[in-house]
Amino acid sequence: MSKATDVISPDSSVHHDEHDHHDHIPKGITRWLFTTNHKDIGTLYLWFAFIMFLVGGAMAMVIRAELFQPGLQIVEPNFFNQMTTVHGLIMVFGAVMPAFTGLANWLVPMMIGAPDMALPRMNNWSFWILPGAFLILLSSLFMEGGGPAFGWTFYAPLSTTYSGDSTALFVFSVHIMGISSIMGAINVIVTIFNMRAPGMTWMKMPLFVWTWLITAFLLIAVMPVLAGAVTMVLTDKFFGTSFFDAAGGGDPVMFQHIFWFFGHPEVYIMILPAFGIISQIVPTFSRKKLFGYASMVYATASIALLSFVVWAHHMFTTGMPVYMEMFFMFATMLISVPTGVKVFNWVATMWRGSLTFEMPMMFAIAFIVLFTIGGLSGLMLAITPVDFQYHDTYFVVAHFHYVLVTGAVFSIMAAVYYWLPKWTGKMYDTTLAKWHFWCSLVSVNVLFFPMHFVGLAGMPRRIPDYALQFADFNKWISLGGFAFGLSQLIFLALLIKACRKQGEPVSAQVWDGAEGLEWEIPSPAPYHTFDTPPVVK
Amino acid sequence: MSQANANNKMVLKLVAIVIGMFGFGFALVPLYDVFCDVTGINGKTENSAAVYQSVEIDESREVTVEFITRTNTGMPWEFRAETQRVKVHPGELNTVSFYVRNPASSNIVAQAIPSVSPGTAALYLNKTECFCFNQQPLDAGSEAYMPMQFYVDPQLPKEITYFTLQYTLYDVTARASDLTTKPNPFMVSGAESGK
Numbered sequence: 001m002s003k004a005t006d007v008i009s010p011d012s013s014v015h016h017d018e019h020d021h022h023d024h025i026p027k028g029i030t031r032w033l034f035t036t037n038h039k040d041i042g043t044l045y046l047w048f049a050f051i052m053f054l055v056g057g058a059m060a061m062v063i064r065a066e067l068f069q070p071g072l073q074i075v076e077p078n079f080f081n082q083m084t085t086v087h088g089l090i091m092v093f094g095a096v097m098p099a100f101t102g103l104a105n106w107l108v109p110m111m112i113g114a115p116d117m118a119l120p121r122m123n124n125w126s127f128w129i130l131p132g133a134f135l136i137l138l139s140s141l142f143m144e145g146g147g148p149a150f151g152w153t154f155y156a157p158l159s160t161t162y163s164g165d166s167t168a169l170f171v172f173s174v175h176i177m178g179i180s181s182i183m184g185a186i187n188v189i190v191t192i193f194n195m196r197a198p199g200m201t202w203m204k205m206p207l208f209v210w211t212w213l214i215t216a217f218l219l220i221a222v223m224p225v226l227a228g229a230v231t232m233v234l235t236d237k238f239f240g241t242s243f244f245d246a247a248g249g250g251d252p253v254m255f256q257h258i259f260w261f262f263g264h265p266e267v268y269i270m271i272l273p274a275f276g277i278i279s280q281i282v283p284t285f286s287r288k289k290l291f292g293y294a295s296m297v298y299a300t301a302s303i304a305l306l307s308f309v310v311w312a313h314h315m316f317t318t319g320m321p322v323y324m325e326m327f328f329m330f331a332t333m334l335i336s337v338p339t340g341v342k343v344f345n346w347v348a349t350m351w352r353g354s355l356t357f358e359m360p361m362m363f364a365i366a367f368i369v370l371f372t373i374g375g376l377s378g379l380m381l382a383i384t385p386v387d388f389q390y391h392d393t394y395f396v397v398a399h400f401h402y403v404l405v406t407g408a409v410f411s412i413m414a415a416v417y418y419w420l421p422k423w424t425g426k427m428y429d430t431t432l433a434k435w436h437f438w439c440s441l442v443s444v445n446v447l448f449f450p451m452h453f454v455g456l457a458g459m460p461r462r463i464p465d466y467a468l469q470f471a472d473f474n475k476w477i478s479l480g481g482f483a484f485g486l487s488q489l490i491f492l493a494l495l496i497k498a499c500r501k502q503g504e505p506v507s508a509q510v511w512d513g514a515e516g517l518e519w520e521i522p523s524p525a526p527y528h529t530f531d532t533p534p535v536v537k
Numbered sequence: 538m539s540q541a542n543a544n545n546k547m548v549l550k551l552v553a554i555v556i557g558m559f560g561f562g563f564a565l566v567p568l569y570d571v572f573c574d575v576t577g578i579n580g581k582t583e584n585s586a587a588v589y590q591s592v593e594i595d596e597s598r599e600v601t602v603e604f605i606t607r608t609n610t611g612m613p614w615e616f617r618a619e620t621q622r623v624k625v626h627p628g629e630l631n632t633v634s635f636y637v638r639n640p641a642s643s644n645i646v647a648q649a650i651p652s653v654s655p656g657t658a659a660l661y662l663n664k665t666e667c668f669c670f671n672q673q674p675l676d677a678g679s680e681a682y683m684p685m686q687f688y689v690d691p692q693l694p695k696e697i698t699y700f701t702l703q704y705t706l707y708d709v710t711a712r713a714s715d716l717t718t719k720p721n722p723f724m725v726s727g728a729e730s731g732k
Contacts, residue, residue: 194543251573487636
């Protein structure tokens with residue numbers, strides 16, 4: 001850590017013009033309401049995502065409190081179902097996706113040498129409609145009959161025939177979230193295509209930019225399909241159509257096909273930017289170039305393409321014919337090849353590097369190990385015959401929490417620890433950071449690892465009660481959950497301290513192995529950067 | 538300004554993709570039906586009568602067809618197959634009958650939805666006459682026998698020796714625009730509406 005501060009800012013022709021501006025930053029609430037500055041919007045996204053992470057986490061605490069022991073003791077089953085549903089929706093659409101969009105806002109223009117995002121006003125809108133969407137969703141919890149209780153996957157007929165009136169609010173909030181992320185994605189694509197600095201060729205782009213570009217294409221391809229699916233649910237429920245109603249000639253299984261046609265690319269939307277982040281961090285702290293840059297780009301693209309032809313592996317038990325199950329099984333297993341390429345490239349980057357273990361690197365290494373565990377349990381789930389046993393059990397819950405919490409969320413934390421000094425100009429409190437890391441690392445495994453065992457033993461997911469033989473494991477899972485939840489308060493304290501600009505000033509490069517345009521501008525990053533584009537050699 | 542022009546052009550293209558994909562979401566609905574019709578993988582049988590014409594009867598093998606009935610949640614009718622299972626030669630025309638009774642105090646219109654398991658057998662189950670082609674009204678307290686005439690296509694793959702046809706009865710009274718007590722030959726089949 002101490003090394004970080006004694007590096008010298010590299011001499012560069014990049015920031016001659018910075019002084020003309022004197023960074024006149026607007027003051028007060030209107031700065032944030034009307035801002036079109038990519039850095040301000042990035043900050044807004046990141047804080048919003050963090051607040052949503054705490055809200056969704058609080059719901060997880062309710063779930064774990066109810067499951068601390070068998071029997072029904074704390075909440076009604078219907079409320080329990082609302083908690084699992086809204087927890088999932090908030091974590092997916094409110095925490096992980098906005099956090100990645102926030103990082104893209106902060107970093108993409110700085111990494112490609114652009115002065116701002118291509119469409120700054122739309123950028124403002126795409127953020128400011130999000131709080132409205134989540135207010136609608138959260139307020140539905142206080143309606144008569146409660147909020148959505150059909151799982152974040154809102155399978156028909158649960159969401160059509162058997163849902164409450166709040167379904168309309170759910171549908172509208174998902175529409176708004178979708179519009180927000182589509183606008184964000186369009187902005188990222190246009191920025192990357194049209195605003196790269198001279199000399200910033202495609203194959204010189206940092207991997208975070210590459211992975212986000214591919215993610216943005218996934219977003220504009222599948223978020224509209226989600227919008228279509230929720231619209232069909234809305235009209236089935238309120239306007240008498242029969243998209244998913246067998247009595248009227250529809251098909252409830254078709255809902256699952258449409259949903260997972262969106263849903264599977266969606267899981268890559270939540271992990272590809274994470275791959276980009278790890279690919280930025282590992283070379284820095286290994287003091288080596290990334291191993292296999294081109295293969296990383298191609299692997300990302302092939303994961304994105306394959307993600308469109310594997311959706312039915314979520315539906316092995318719906319009674320598909322064997323040859324379809326075989327197809328989806330093999331296609332799914334194929335994805336582990338490009339994913340494996342990535343993991344091997346990260347490991348090869350570290351191989352014989354001069355490793356140091358600053359906070360971002362700790363999170364990145366934790367990501368590589370724990371995400372791989374999640375990837376391997378995913379490979380197990382891909383095997384059709386055994387999936388009949390694992391389906392809808394806690395094994396699935398363990399799998400997607402390993403890839404989403406120790407995968408996506410850990411990568412976001414790694415990113416914050418990596419770029420926060422660049423944003424604030426000060427080194428954050430590394431003691432708190434170490435506490436945060438170790439508490440999170442231990443508790444997250446106590447929380448999610450035993451879920452594999454109870455899942456294999458047959459404990460179903462989304463049920464507020466369970467058979468007695470699962471009691472001991474669930475006690476540990478809940479304790480791990482509470483500890484993981486509390487650990488995030490350390491992170492909150494660290495972030496508040498960092499935003500108050502406490503700490504040692506850092507150099508422009510911050511980390512002595514860091515390379516890239518964002519490390520050539522001063523720390524903290526000026527309000528306006530790259531008004532004159534840098535020349536990339 | 539050329540930068541702004543380039544941006545606008547690109548945005549228009551991307552918005553076109555978004556609109557196209559929104560349309561594609563809805564296009565999946567008919568595509569799904571066509572795909573299932575062609576491959577028969579979700580066990581749906583034809584919604585219109587087949588013509589029984591110059592079909593060769595394959596005496597060399599016998600296929601067991603089993604009938605299962607159920608009523609959807611909230612549907613009060615009694616519904617059962619008069620015959621639990623029949624052994625048929627492929628190509629041979631058979632008639633089975635289903636019994637229904639409406640024990641409720643109101644007139645109800647029902648729609649039967651067929652499903653064949655294993656799904657691939659659905660392609661080879663040809664119905665020349667079926668109560669499931671139309672909505673079926675029944676007065677409060679009355680009962681009826683509903684016929685179903687079918688033959689199994691001799692092309693049925695050899696490995697299928699046994700398949701199950703399940704009917705689920707749905708209460709579609711609210712949907713049926715014209716609540717008549719006599720079967721109405723002009724009534725649009727419920728399975729066709731709502732598309």
